[in-house]
Amino acid sequence: NVVIDHATGLIWHQPGSDEKLEWEEAKKWVRELNVRGHFGYNDWRLPTLEEAASLLESDKSNGLYIDPVFSDKQRWIWTVDKYSAGEVWAVTFDYGGVNSYGVHSRGNYVRPVRSGG
Numbered sequence: 001n002v003v004i005d006h007a008t009g010l011i012w013h014q015p016g017s018d019e020k021l022e023w024e025e026a027k028k029w030v031r032e033l034n035v036r037g038h039f040g041y042n043d044w045r046l047p048t049l050e051e052a053a054s055l056l057e058s059d060k061s062n063g064l065y066i067d068p069v070f071s072d073k074q075r076w077i078w079t080v081d082k083y084s085a086g087e088v089w090a091v092t093f094d095y096g097g098v099n100s101y102g103v104h105s106r107g108n109y110v111r112p113v114r115s116g117g
Helices: 023-036 049-053
Strands: 001-006 009-012 056-061 064-066 078-085 089-090 097-102 113-115
Touching: 001 097, 009 089, 049 097
Parallel strands: none
Antiparallel strands: 001 009, 009 113, 056 064, 078 089, 089 097
């Protein structure tokens, strides 16, 4: 249930979160993955904007701009990078771009990542 990106060396959590979470909840969800040693790893984290944007595809597949190996449920995912006070960057796979969201917004999904090796 991981996807290895050989171009970047990153290992992605393939299923992602089942529900949208506020940003603080998203960070807590990732911490809990690490406590449980999810998929045998305890170094999961939220991706940077650059890392998350690397998942964007130029063409839609399954209605999203992301490889169909990933779940099509996570239409928007949080990143760890702040846009401004109270806002964080997110990648939107339904539109194929990036956007900022308030940390107390309706929430986004989580697609944790870890560095390979």
